[in-house]
Amino acid sequence: MVERSALKKRVRQSIPLREFTTFRLGGSAELFLEVETEAELAEAVAMARADGMPWFLLGGGSNLVVSDRGMPGLVIRNASRDPERLDPERGLLTISSGRKLGYLVEVAAGHGLTGFEPMTGIPGTVGGAIYGNAGAYGRTIADLLVGATLLEPSTGRIFEADPAFFEFAYRSSRLKRDPHVILNATFRTSPGDPAAIRAEMANIMAQRNAKHPPLGVGSAGSFFKNLPPAPGETRRRAAGEVLEKAGAKEMAVGGAKVFHKHANFIVNYGEATAADVRALAAQLKERVFGLFGIALEEEVLYIGI
Template sequence: MLLSELTTMRVGGPAGRLVDATTRDELVAAAREAWSSGDEWMVLGGGSNVVISDAGFDGTVIRALSRGIDRSVDGGGRVVVQAGEPWDAVVEFAVSNGLSGIEALSGIPGSSGAAPIQNIGAYGQEISDTLVSVQFLDYLTGQVEHIPADELVLGYRTSSLKAGRQGVVLAIELRLASRPAGAVAYPQLATALGVPLGTEVPLADVRSSVLALRAAKGMVLNPDDPDSTSCGSFFTNPIVDENVARRLPKDAPRWPIGLGEPDLVVPLGQQLPERRYEQSSLVKLSAAWLIEHAGIGKGFALPGSRAAISSKHTLAITNRGEATAEQVAELARFVQARVLAEFGLTLQAEPTVIGFQL
């Protein structure tokens, strides 16, 4: 089977071997079998945050399709979700049952097992806000472990699972609040709802508003919208030292996010010196602003390419029909080169790329 049929970007060559795991036990067995074979392997959930090369993947592709949402028997906000459960179904379940904490994450495609790997976030919420632990099949030991959220090194669109800890997420545990409303924590969402920032709004209203905002950006899967044939935001917002941010034009959006420490280089064998400088502040920039002001507008495409910047949102690269993975990669590299030339900043790709590099 072509992997383009299993990904939202609709690119990717054939899989060497495809295994569908519809239950937790099947997922464990499939992973252990692939590991014992010595072949290359990968786990594919909803296929929404991955770009696979035209050559495909010459190894075992395990599709995590195990589904299920279990709420604690005490009626509280503890929820355990199987890895293959579509993420938006979890949000719908939470909102329908008066559980607050993930309503602003409505409409994000993909599976629940992938959510902590990427530490998904939108409109003022991240899964790290509510994640308690993950059930994880460890590649090194072959054993199932319960890993607390504070051991996952959850950061902006990253985690230790994305950074190299190998294995398979089997399930996630969330702790949600039992209340019918949630505080609006993002300016754009507050504007859409017509309320001041921080206002408590019924969960259903938050969900409806977020879905409408995402649809307007082509960020909700829709066969009638060519802009939705993508993997969502292709680049993360850069996080830089405040001194770097000061060199940008005054109208460049920026959001202070806390203190950071500069990198320290010490020759091998020498003791680390005592630090005597003040910590510098970190600032998050807008990748969309950087792209647009590097001269790349909505709908931009390289000559002869079927990959294009979304006509609604400059952070998304879309497949306009029969685009190849190489065309997607060429456009991504072009965007990176333009932003680097204009601002001296290298944009990082958000999706996982298989079979090539950006």
């Protein structure tokens, strides 16, 4: 049982969101509350609704551009971490939505369970990954999910959803149109060879380290979505290739720059504002549309006022 009054006492004011987002830019949350359990998460949402306050659920902050003027209302940072539940008989693993995706990959590897390796190195939480159907190396979180416990904010109803509910698509789910809070998620597991799992994770991590910005350099991962497959092809075309052909790697606005190793990454070496990032993104879109007639679409989410 979570006491609302105790939760309220933990609400802090004017908290800079740059500290909680991987881009490390943007303004402050008017009010900020970090929750540590699934029950606290549900109660925090209920509390914001009861107070008629706008609220935003922050996961790992790894897919966001927070506006320079910040976020009105309450930002609920989801660090829920109830103990995970492994059911070896049925091959199911249930985990809190506030757990890091990397933790899920580690837990699976620790139990010799395969299938999660492609998610190695994707920052953020389990909840954020499901919201945007995160993925890499041809696999997405949707391929592993068997169900989730959701909170419908408008009614407070808590229910079990199956994968069909999410209407997963490329970097998208129904939750983008029909907001629900993911409290926890259950994944299908299959036994694998522990050494092979670890080797694959190390291999993927090495590939990611070679092309992604180093720790300490702000970014939100791939800025634009990859493009639909060319006629007769099955794989999406990398937005980075098109951007590179357009000369994106030379482009910058203020402190926001295109990363020299990967044209689909906008990076912040410390001085960028959200306005710089938005202006650079607009220039990139204009350039690519002008040269190739391709309309790039952001994978990152702009939030705030």
